[in-house]
Amino acid sequence: MKAVVFGTGRIACGVVGELLYDAGCTVTFIGRNQGVVNNLNRHGRYHLRLSDVDGETHRSIAGVDAIHLANRQAAITAVTEADVIFTAVGAGNLDAVAALLADGLILRTSPVDVVACENHCDPGGHLQALVAARGIEPNDVDRHGFAGALVGRAVSCRLGDVDGHEPLTFVGDSIRELIVDGSGLRNPLPTVGGLHSVGDFAAYMQRKLFIFSAGHATAAYLGHLKGYRYIHAAIRDQEIRGAVLEAMREGQYGIAARFGEAFASFDGAPQRNSGSRRRRFDLGARGDHVLGSILTRFGNAALCDPVSRVGRDARRKLNIDDRLLGAAKLARRAGVNPSGLLIAAAAALCFECTDDPGTAAIRDSMHQRGVAATLDQECGIRARSRLARSVHAAWIRLTAGDWHAGNAMLSIDRPQWAWQG
Amino acid sequence: MKIAFLMRRHPPTRRSPIMPEVVSLLSEWGAQVDLIYPDEEIVDLGRLRARHDLYVLRSNSELALSLAGALHAQGAAVLNPYPVAAMLRNKIVATNVLMAAGIPVPETFVTTDPESLASLLDNGPLVIKPHTGSDGIGVRVVWDSDDLISFTGHPGPLFAMRYYPGDGRDRKLYCLGGQLFGVKRIWPVRSYDDKLGESFTLDADLHRIAVACGEAFGIDLFGVDIVISDGKPWVVDMSSFPGFKGVPNAALRLADYIYSAASQATYADPLAAVGA
Numbered sequence: 001m002k003a004v005v006f007g008t009g010r011i012a013c014g015v016v017g018e019l020l021y022d023a024g025c026t027v028t029f030i031g032r033n034q035g036v037v038n039n040l041n042r043h044g045r046y047h048l049r050l051s052d053v054d055g056e057t058h059r060s061i062a063g064v065d066a067i068h069l070a071n072r073q074a075a076i077t078a079v080t081e082a083d084v085i086f087t088a089v090g091a092g093n094l095d096a097v098a099a100l101l102a103d104g105l106i107l108r109t110s111p112v113d114v115v116a117c118e119n120h121c122d123p124g125g126h127l128q129a130l131v132a133a134r135g136i137e138p139n140d141v142d143r144h145g146f147a148g149a150l151v152g153r154a155v156s157c158r159l160g161d162v163d164g165h166e167p168l169t170f171v172g173d174s175i176r177e178l179i180v181d182g183s184g185l186r187n188p189l190p191t192v193g194g195l196h197s198v199g200d201f202a203a204y205m206q207r208k209l210f211i212f213s214a215g216h217a218t219a220a221y222l223g224h225l226k227g228y229r230y231i232h233a234a235i236r237d238q239e240i241r242g243a244v245l246e247a248m249r250e251g252q253y254g255i256a257a258r259f260g261e262a263f264a265s266f267d268g269a270p271q272r273n274s275g276s277r278r279r280r281f282d283l284g285a286r287g288d289h290v291l292g293s294i295l296t297r298f299g300n301a302a303l304c305d306p307v308s309r310v311g312r313d314a315r316r317k318l319n320i321d322d323r324l325l326g327a328a329k330l331a332r333r334a335g336v337n338p339s340g341l342l343i344a345a346a347a348a349l350c351f352e353c354t355d356d357p358g359t360a361a362i363r364d365s366m367h368q369r370g371v372a373a374t375l376d377q378e379c380g381i382r383a384r385s386r387l388a389r390s391v392h393a394a395w396i397r398l399t400a401g402d403w404h405a406g407n408a409m410l411s412i413d414r415p416q417w418a419w420q421g
Numbered sequence: 422m423k424i425a426f427l428m429r430r431h432p433p434t435r436r437s438p439i440m441p442e443v444v445s446l447l448s449e450w451g452a453q454v455d456l457i458y459p460d461e462e463i464v465d466l467g468r469l470r471a472r473h474d475l476y477v478l479r480s481n482s483e484l485a486l487s488l489a490g491a492l493h494a495q496g497a498a499v500l501n502p503y504p505v506a507a508m509l510r511n512k513i514v515a516t517n518v519l520m521a522a523g524i525p526v527p528e529t530f531v532t533t534d535p536e537s538l539a540s541l542l543d544n545g546p547l548v549i550k551p552h553t554g555s556d557g558i559g560v561r562v563v564w565d566s567d568d569l570i571s572f573t574g575h576p577g578p579l580f581a582m583r584y585y586p587g588d589g590r591d592r593k594l595y596c597l598g599g600q601l602f603g604v605k606r607i608w609p610v611r612s613y614d615d616k617l618g619e620s621f622t623l624d625a626d627l628h629r630i631a632v633a634c635g636e637a638f639g640i641d642l643f644g645v646d647i648v649i650s651d652g653k654p655w656v657v658d659m660s661s662f663p664g665f666k667g668v669p670n671a672a673l674r675l676a677d678y679i680y681s682a683a684s685q686a687t688y689a690d691p692l693a694a695v696g697a
Contacts, residue, residue, distance in 0.1 A: 159688065226670075227600040232450060233677035237670055301450030304684060402622075408600040410620060410669045418601050419623035 001025045001190060004082040006097045008036040008066060011088035011117055013046055014155030014170035019178055021061045023190035025084070029066040030075050030100075035162030040066035043167040049159075051302035052174040060167070072100065079104025084113055084190060086149075087127065091120040098130035105131065106140045111186045113145035117178065121205070121321060123148035124184040147184030148201060150208050152177030152194075156303035173300055179204050203259045203270035210251035210327035211264075212294055214341060217323050218247040219298055220311035221347035225398075227408035227418075231310055232301040239412045241295065246340030247327075248291050254330030254338075256281050266290050281334075313358035314351045318379040324348065325379070325387060332387075339394070343412070346395035349374065350403050363405075371395050422452045422687050424679065425473040427489060429480035430458055436613040439665060440479060442672035443679065450680055459484045471497030475683040478506050479662055481555045486510055498686035500679065501661045505638050509661040512552045512580045519656055522637035524630060526656050527583035538581050539566035545583060548657070552580040555660065557609060582657060585650035592647040592654070594623065594631045595665050598678045599641045601631050604667035618667040626654055634659055642678065 003020040005012050008031030020027045031037050040046060045062040067074045079085065079101060087097055094116070101114065114131075116123035128146035132138065155172035162168065180189060182197030189195055198204055216231070222243055223234025234240050255264040262268030265287040281287075317323055324345045328338035349366055353359040365374040371392045372383040381388045400415040408418040424447060431437055447454050455473065460482050471492050476499045478489045486507060493503035501509075508514045519526050531552065532538060541547060542565065551559040562584050563569060590605040606618035623631065627647065634645050634656065644663025648655050665671040 227598070227674065229598070229677050229681045233446075233673060233680070236446070236673050301680075406599065408602070410602070410622075416620075417622055418603070419628040420625060 001083045002078075002081055003027050003084050003086065003190070004078045005029050005086045005088065006101075007031055007086075007088035007090075008033055008040065009088065009090075010155035010158060010170060010172070011151055012086070013061070013158075013168075014048065014172045015151050015153050015178060016086045016088055016117060017046075017061050017064065018048060018059075019176075019192055019195045020084075020086075020190060021063070023192035023195070025190060027061075027064045028078050028082075029064060030069060030078065031066060032069045032096075033162070034068055036158075036168065037066040037068045039160075039162045039164075039168050040064055046167045047169040049169055049171045049302070050174040051171075051300055053296060053300075056302060057174060069096065069100070072103075075100050076104040076107070080107045082112060084115070084187070086115045086117060088117040088151075091118040091123065091126070094118065094127055094130055098127060099134055101127075102131045102134035102136050102141075105144055106136050108144075111143045111145065113147060113185050113187050113189075115147050115149045115180055115189075117149040117151050119316075120148070124181055128184075143186075145184050145186035147181040147197075148205070149181065150177075150179040150201075150204055152179070152208075154297065154300075154303060154305065156305040156309070171303060173297055173303060175297070198269075200259075200270045200272070203263065203272070206326075206330070207255050207259070207263065207266075207270075209323045210255055210330060211248050211291075213323040214251045214327045214344070215244045215248040215291075215294055216298065216310055217317055217348065218244045218340065218344035220307045221314075221344055221351055222412060223307045224311055224351055225347050225409040226412070228307055230301070231305045231307060232299050232303070234307060235295060235298040243340055243343060243412060244298070245291060245295065247324075247338075247344050248294060250331040250336055250338045250341050251323075251327040252283065252287060252291065253281050253336045254327055254332075254334050256283060256287075257334030258330060261287070308353050311348070311351050311359070312353055312356050314348045314353075314356075314362045315358040315378050318345060318348050318362065318375075320380045320387070325381065325391070328390075329387065338390075342390050342394035343398055345391050346398045349391075349395055350399065352405050422475075422680075422683050423455070423473040424452050424475045424477060424683050425455045425457050426477045427457050427459060427480050427485040429460060429482050429485065437664070439672045439675065443676045446672065446676035447680060447683075450676070452680065452683060459488050464488065466491070469495075471495045474498065474687040475500060475679070477662075477679060478503070481510065481660075481662075483553070498682070500682055501640050501642055505640050506661040508638065509643070509659055510553055512550060512554070512658070513578065515659055516580075516582075518637050519634065519659065522633055524633050524637065524656050525654060527585060529583070530581045531578050532581070533578055535569045535579055536566075538563070538579070539569055541581070542566055542569075547581040548584045550580045550582070552578045585648050585655055587648045587650055588652065589649070590618070592621075592627065592649065593618065593663070593667065594627060594634075594645040594647060595663055595668055596631060596635050596641055596643050596645075597665065597668070597674050598681070599635075600674070601628060602665075602668045603627065606667065613666075616664070616666045620667055620669055630654060630656060 003025040008029045048059050050057045116127045120126050124146040132141045152175045153172050157171050160168040176194035178195045180197045181201035219234050222240045228234040252264045259270035263270045265283045267286050328341040331338040375381040375388045376383040402417045404421040410416040489499050490503045516529050546564040549561050591608045593604045595602040603621045603623045604618040610616050644660045646658040
C-alpha cells in the first residue's frame with residue numbers, strides 16, 4: 001500500500017509516518033524543507049524517541065522517501081499513485097498543498113482519501129474547500145474523501161543535523177492515537193493499532209481541545225507569566241499545576257454536559273444531549289485519572305517542550321471557539337463558573353513570543369487598544385458580551401494593573417509582580 | 422545531557438536546600454548531573470577534559486574558578502562564562518566595571534597599606550572587604566583611624582568602600598535568565614530565615630539598576646546587593662552565582678534555567694531542539 005504524507009515535520013514524521021509504516025505502507029513525504037527532504041532520501045529512514053513515565057523507546061521508521069514540494073511533477077505522480085494521503089503541514093500552509101492535490105486528484109481514476117491532521121475546527125472540510133477553489137470540476141473533488149484527524153501524541157522537536165551523516169530523530173511521547181473523521185472517508189483506513197475512524201468527530205475534537213489543549217495552553221500562558229521556559233518546569237509550580245487542573249476540569253464538565261460523563265472521562269462514545277445546566281457532575285475516579293494522566297504528560301521533560309512553542313499563535317488560541325474561550329462558553333452553558341479558563345485567557349493576553357505573528361497581533365493590540373478591543377477585533381468576542389467582560393475582569397485580577405513585558409509574576413493566587421514599570 | 426556542578430561543600434549545620442533540589446530536578450528531568458568538589462579532590466591537569474555539556478560554576482573558591490577557566494579554554498560551556506565569573510570574583514575589577522557603566526556605587530579605594538586609608542575616614546566610615554571575598558566573610562566597617570593601625574584583616578589588597586548606613590533592610594536583587602527578583606534581608610544574617618528575607622516588588626529605580634548591572638557584564642544570571650541610604654540606592658556588591666534564597670520557587674526556576682542553558686549547549690542548533 002502506498003501512502004503520501006504532505007509535511008516533513010513533527011506530526012508528519014513523528015505520528016503519521018509511524019502509523020503508516022506499522023500498517024505496512026511505503027511512505028513518501030512531500031515537504032518544503034529541502035534539508036529534511038534530502039536527509040530522508042539519503043538515509044531512507046528516521047528515528048523516533050518516545051517517552052513516558054516508564055522511560056524511553058527508540059525505534060526506526062524505514063523504507064521512506066521524500067519529494068520536495070517544488071518538484072511538482074513528482075509530487076503529482078505520487079498523489080495519483082497513492083492509496084491514501086495525509087497532510088500535516090499546519091493549517092496555514094494548506095493552500096499550497098491544495099493546489100498540488102487538485103492537480104493530482106483530477107488525474108486519478110480511483111477515489112482516494114485525504115486525511116488532514118491539522119489544527120483547524122474542520123480540517124477535512126477546509127482542505128476540501130481549498131481544493132475545490134482551484135477551479136476543478138466538483139465531481140473531481142467530491143468523489144474523493146476528505147477527513148480531519150486528531151493527533152493524540154505530543155511531538156516536541158526534531159533533533160539532528162539535516163546535512164549530517166545520521167538520520168533525523170523526532171522526540172515525542174508514547175501516546176499512539178490518530179482519530180479520523182469517519183464521515184469523510186471513502187475507503188477503509190489502513191489497519192493498524194492507534195489509527196481509527198469515529199462517527200461524531202466534532203465531539204472528539206472538542207474533547208481534545210477543551211480538556212488537553214486547554215490545559216496545555218494554561219500551562220504555557222501562566223508558565224510564561226511566571227518566567228518558566230519549559231512546560232515540564234511550569235507544571236511543577238504548584239500554583240500553575242492547580243490552575244491547569246482547574247481549567248481542564250471546567251472543560252471536562254462542559255464536555256460531560258454536552259456529550260455525556262462517560263465520554264468526558266474517556267470511557268465511552270459521545271452521546272449528544274441538550275447540554276442542560278447542571279451544577280454537579282460525577283465523573284468518578286476515571287475522570288480524575290484522565291486529568292492526572294494529562295498532567296503527567298505535561299511533566300514529561302523528555303519532550304523538552306518550550307512554553308514559547310505551546311503558547312504560539314495566541315490569537316488563534318484565544319478565538320471564541322478555541323480551547324480556552326470555547327471551553328469557557330461550554331462550561332458556562334453547563335452551569336460551571338469557568339474561572340480557571342478565564343484566568344488562562346487573561347494570561348494569554350500577556351503572552352510574548354518572538355517571530356510569531358499570531359502573538360504579535362495580540363501584543364500590539366493590547367498595547368494600542370486594551371483588553372476589550374483586543375478581544376473584539378482579534379478574537380471575535382464582542383466587547384460588551386458577558387464573556388468579554390469576564391475575561392477583562394480576570395485580566396485585571398491577574399495582572400493587578402502591573403503587567404509589563406518581561407516581568408515575572410511571583411504569585412498567581414496573591415498577584416505580585418517582580419517589578420513595577 | 423550532561424551537567425557538572427563545580428561546588429564547595431558547606432558544613433552540615435548550614436541549611437542550603439536550593440542546590441540539592443536543583444540537582445534533584447535536573448536528574449528527574451533526565452540530565453546526568455555530576456557534582457564536583459574541586460577543593461576536596463586531586464585534579465590531574467593533564468587529564469582534565471571537558472566531558473560535560475555544561476559546567477555550572479557554583480563554588481566561589483579559587484580552585485573552582487581556575488578549573489572553570491581551564492575548561493573554558495578547552496571550549497566548554499560554563500555558567501556563568503569564565504571571563505565574567507572571574508571579573509565578578511574580583512571586587513576591584515567588578516566595581517570598576519559597574520562604575521564605568523554609570524551604576525551608583527559608593528566611592529571605592531584600593532591599597533595594600535591599611536593606614537593609608539586614615540585620611541579618607543574624615544569623610545565618613547569605610548567598609549573594608551577582601552577583594553576576592555564573598556558571603557560577608559572578612560567584611561568590617563572602619564570608623565576610626567585607630568582601627569586601621571590594628572587592622573589584621575586579610576592578606577592581599579584592601580578593598581575599601583564608603584559606608585552608607587542602610588534605611589532598613591538591605592536589598593538583594595537577583596537576575597535569573599533576565600527575570601528580576603527582589604528580597605529584603607537584614608545584615609548581618611544570623612539564621613536561615615534571615616537569609617530567606619522577604620520577597621518584594623522592585624521599584625523602577627532598582628529595576629533600572631539591576632538591568633544595567635546585567636548589561637555591564639553581558640549576563641542574565643547574577644545577584645546584586647543594594648544598600649538604600651537616605652533614599653538613594655547604592656550597589657555594594659555583585660556576584661556571579663548567588664544563592665537565590667527568598668526567591669519564590671527558586672530551585673524550580675534555577676533548574677529550568679540551567680536545563681535550558683544545557684539544552685542550548687548540547688544541541689549545536691538550539692532552534693532544532695525547540696520545535697522545528
